[in-house]
Amino acid sequence: MYYNDFNGLKISALGFGALRLPMVEGEKNKIDREKGQIILDAALKSGINFIDTAYTYLGGDSEKFLGEALKKYPRDSYYLSTKFYARHGVTIKEAFEIECERLQTDHIDFYLLHSLDEDFIEDYMDQETIDYLLELKRTGRVSFIGFSTHATPDVLERFLDHFDGFDMAIMQLNYVDWTLLHAKEQYELLTKHNIPVWVMEPLKGGRLATLNEKAEKILKEYDPDASLASWGMRFLQGLENVKTVMSGMNDVSQVEDNAKTFAERKPLSEEEYEVLMKAKEAFLEEMGVPCSACRYCCDTCPEELNIPLLIQGYNEFKISGTTWKLPNFEKAKGAEHCVACGECLKHCPQNIDIPSIMEEFAGLLKK
Ligand code: SF4
Ligand code: SF4
Numbered sequence: 001m002y003y004n005d006f007n008g009l010k011i012s013a014l015g016f017g018a019l020r021l022p023m024v025e026g027e028k029n030k031i032d033r034e035k036g037q038i039i040l041d042a043a044l045k046s047g048i049n050f051i052d053t054a055y056t057y058l059g060g061d062s063e064k065f066l067g068e069a070l071k072k073y074p075r076d077s078y079y080l081s082t083k084f085y086a087r088h089g090v091t092i093k094e095a096f097e098i099e100c101e102r103l104q105t106d107h108i109d110f111y112l113l114h115s116l117d118e119d120f121i122e123d124y125m126d127q128e129t130i131d132y133l134l135e136l137k138r139t140g141r142v143s144f145i146g147f148s149t150h151a152t153p154d155v156l157e158r159f160l161d162h163f164d165g166f167d168m169a170i171m172q173l174n175y176v177d178w179t180l181l182h183a184k185e186q187y188e189l190l191t192k193h194n195i196p197v198w199v200m201e202p203l204k205g206g207r208l209a210t211l212n213e214k215a216e217k218i219l220k221e222y223d224p225d226a227s228l229a230s231w232g233m234r235f236l237q238g239l240e241n242v243k244t245v246m247s248g249m250n251d252v253s254q255v256e257d258n259a260k261t262f263a264e265r266k267p268l269s270e271e272e273y274e275v276l277m278k279a280k281e282a283f284l285e286e287m288g289v290p291c292s293a294c295r296y297c298c299d300t301c302p303e304e305l306n307i308p309l310l311i312q313g314y315n316e317f318k319i320s321g322t323t324w325k326l327p328n329f330e331k332a333k334g335a336e337h338c339v340a341c342g343e344c345l346k347h348c349p350q351n352i353d354i355p356s357i358m359e360e361f362a363g364l365l366k367k
Helices: 035-047 058-070 092-103 123-124 127-136 154-161 183-192 213-222 227-239 254-260 270-287 309-321 343-347 354-366
Strands: 003-006 011-014 014-017 051-052 080-085 106-118 142-149 170-172 197-201 244-247
Touching: 003 244, 011 014, 011 244, 014 254, 035 058, 035 254, 051 197, 051 244, 058 244, 080 092, 080 154, 092 106, 092 127, 106 123, 106 127, 106 213, 123 127, 142 154, 154 183, 170 183, 170 227, 183 197, 213 227, 213 270, 227 244, 227 270, 227 354, 270 309, 309 354, 343 354
Parallel strands: 014 051, 014 244, 051 080, 080 106, 106 142, 142 170, 170 197, 197 244
Antiparallel strands: 003 011
16 A cells, blocks of 8 residues: 655544445445445555545445444544544534544544535534634544535635635545546646645546447456556546545455555556546446536527536436436436437537437426
8 A cells, every 4th residue: 555645643534434334235325334344454455555534435334334344443543534524413612523423532633524515615614613623623523624525626726716625625536527527627726725635436436447339348348457447547547636535445356456456556657547538438338428517508408408417417327327417407407308309519619419318308207
């Protein structure tokens, strides 16, 4: 395992995300303690020293499990990160105390605001919340403060213009979302504000660990021994402002494969980068529509549909089977409102068959 320097600490380049742990069959939000312990032990043995959870993960059982499972390790042998989620019926002060109790500690290394987006920006810009974070840091109950984000670049910019005294941020970043979900702009904004980046969803919820046949063939022909996951991880190793890549590993073989990739920092060479981009194109050819979000189509739509947002939702749904991580998507007028008038077709420089996409997407969401 290699480590990155962060304010004098050595943080493992691979972190452990405690969201995708094995569950007790048939029970909601109950982690299988025995299996979970084996995975966590393997992670710590591999050299991982950064563990991330949140108030809401697995209905609170993620924090409770970690509190129990980490007891056998000295408190200074790992760094603990957890988060406050606004509008969950508790204030940040109450949440922090509950989280310390669940985690069986009086000190949190990294304390974060959870999942910044348009809906939560006002909650997280609230002065009392920010003051409380700063107080936690001043009194030493927390070492570093941060936030995790699913925000669009404009919302993130508004947030950072209001307050940017954070020590770190966690964002969704992988070689597909780099362009598909505007991760590049978000990464650059955080870098501009001198905020180091921790990565979540490095493999897009595991989807980039399997890809599709055509993309896999491209990568395997170039390097038969490299796992598909390792390509995604090495893409991230090339980003200077990334401190730790967090992965939600739910079996020991994943821990081992990831630990192998993070044994040393080995960013992609230029040639490898080109190969990966070719594989990404092959993946998106099948899984995604190449909308450039130019919005030329939008003004002519009689239903005033936010067509690029819907196409983004369509892509996301095809790749990950969900749309919940897309900012603003839930509130937007849905694809089922398309009346197939074809007006948009006259304006799309990418020749995207928008009405067909809308019809297919509406059908997929109905299922
Ligand atoms: S085909 Fe659908 S999306 Fe395109 S302009 Fe007409 S209603 Fe809007
Ligand atoms: S015109 Fe085409 S490329 Fe531009 S936003 Fe609309 S669908 Fe996307």
